[in-house]
Amino acid sequence: MVNNISFCYFLKKHYTYSAFGLIISSEIEIPEFVISKEKSNVTICYGNVPKTLKKAEHEGFRYQISKNEFLIKYSTWATYFVCNGEKVIIQPEKNADERDIRAFILSTVIAIVLHQRGLLPLHTSGIVYKNKGVLFAGNSGIGKSTIAIALNKKYKYKFISDDITVISEQNAAPIIYSSFPSVKLWQDSLDMLKISNNKLPLIRKDVNKFRYNTNTDFYSGILNPYAIFVIENNVQNKVEIIEIKGVEKFNIVRNHIFRAKMIKELYSNEHFKLLTLFLNSAKCYKILRPKDVNTINELSSMINKIIKKV
Amino acid sequence: MDKKYVRKKELLSSRMDNEIVMMHPESGKYFALNPVASRIWDLLETPHNLNELIEKLLKEFDVSEETCCKEVSAFLKEMSEKKLVVISEQG
Structure with a gap:
């Protein structure tokens, strides 16, 4: 038996896009964006997010924020962790629809990436x-x-x-x-x-x-x-x-x-x-x-x- | 009497037409100056005492010396209290 689980990791599909002056490499397809061939400066991937932020400066309804870190939990769909204006980790809920997961990336999540990068x-x-x-x-x-x-x-x-x-x-x-x-x-x-x-x-x-x-x-x-x-x-x-x-x-x-x-x-x-x-x-x-x-x-x-x- | 006032240098400020908007970076508070106050703010880029300010303003605005003196004193007092201007260390 060949165990090729680790091999699958390398086969994960990545999409590269340009939007908002950024080059974004994403594991989730975002058909709204324009495809790019440049080297990315922001990555979006699936993974495990931290439970809480270590140094949250504000906490609100379903989110925590500091200048360089952000965590938000939409309980039906996914939790998103954004750090240093360059990385987004998505931990989806079971049976969450990919369109819903994407919709939050295109609003709050990408906006926080931009804020963290010192943009307006x-x-x-x-x-x-x-x-x-x-x-x-x-x-x-x-x-x-x-x-x-x-x-x-x-x-x-x-x-x-x-x-x-x-x-x-x-x-x-x-x-x-x-x-x-x-x-x-x-x-x-x-x-x-x-x-x-x-x-x-x-x-x-x-x-x-x-x-x-x-x-x-x-x-x-x-x-x-x-x-x-x-x-x-x-x-x-x-x-x-x-x-x-x-x-x-x-x-x-x-x-x-x-x-x-x-x-x-x-x-x-x-x-x-x-x-x-x-x-x-x-x-x-x-x-x-x-x-x-x-x-x-x-x-x-x-x-x-x-x-x-x- | 001869105290010279100058802008607090950490402040962020920007002209918006003939007014000025400012932000205190530590408190995050915003302030707006009307056109006349903006002119005083321009002058306070370099240290000025009360008499120097009044002398310059009297040339530019149609106002009596007495009124000008009263208003500029009040303005400097308020700006000092809000920590937007400081006493110049150059004396």
Whole structure:
């Protein structure tokens, strides 16, 4: 009898991707990401995670965090351990669906990798205008992805990100990294954008959200900042766009750092430097639009006009 | 009376249009300065005493010497209490 168990280890499949300016080697397939042939600087693998962190600085509902380590347990799906901005270990629960395991990597887990690397992940979608990035920030469900796709479809702006956009610096100048080509859209967003859900895969097992791939409309690379729009609900029944100046810019955009509540002030020095650098070369606007009203055509036309005259 | 004030150098600060946002790295607290306070902050890049500040500000802003003196004193007091400016060791 040949015992080839140890041999199997070497046969484990690895996928290499580029996303958020990182090269990620992953044991779990992530079809949302772009395949890369470069040498990886982040690895994602299955394995055993520690029970607790040795030096947790904060503990919250199902997670523990320190500046270089993070542990989070989603009891139905998996526990994730993230360290030094370069390693993610996933310990899945029995019968967990791979789509669910992946969904948490693409949100909280990857955001913590980015925070640990001293980068600034903002909760925004994004498009490209003249080699510069235009970002749309807002709370979940406000329509960040919908507006980015509407501007892409109607006015041909290339797409850079759906939910998390990374701000970094290069030679003392602020830069934006593109994320990945895929977008998560609810059925009502698909309706507004007139996209059929026929053939679109579900992102999670029991959640009615679809994965839409922007393919050739995706821009991959580094951009200079151009503008950031922060989307909020309007109590009045109309769409308004107001330019924000001064310290108010800092205050409103800081609210949209990805997973800000979870990380507390652990990375506030890094974030202060990157956010002020970014805001000094990006115009900032607040979009107020009525809740539960389809204003996508009016809104995209107003934004298009502003972008073209900035 | 001749105490010279200067910015606390560990502070992170950045101009946002004509205002300034600052962060105290140890406490993690944020502060914002309005346009006039931002101008004083610019001057405090190098040590200044009260009279030197007032002299410069009177040239730039339309304000009486008395009001200016009162407000700049109050500003320096508040900034010292918040540990955003310190007494310069160069005297």
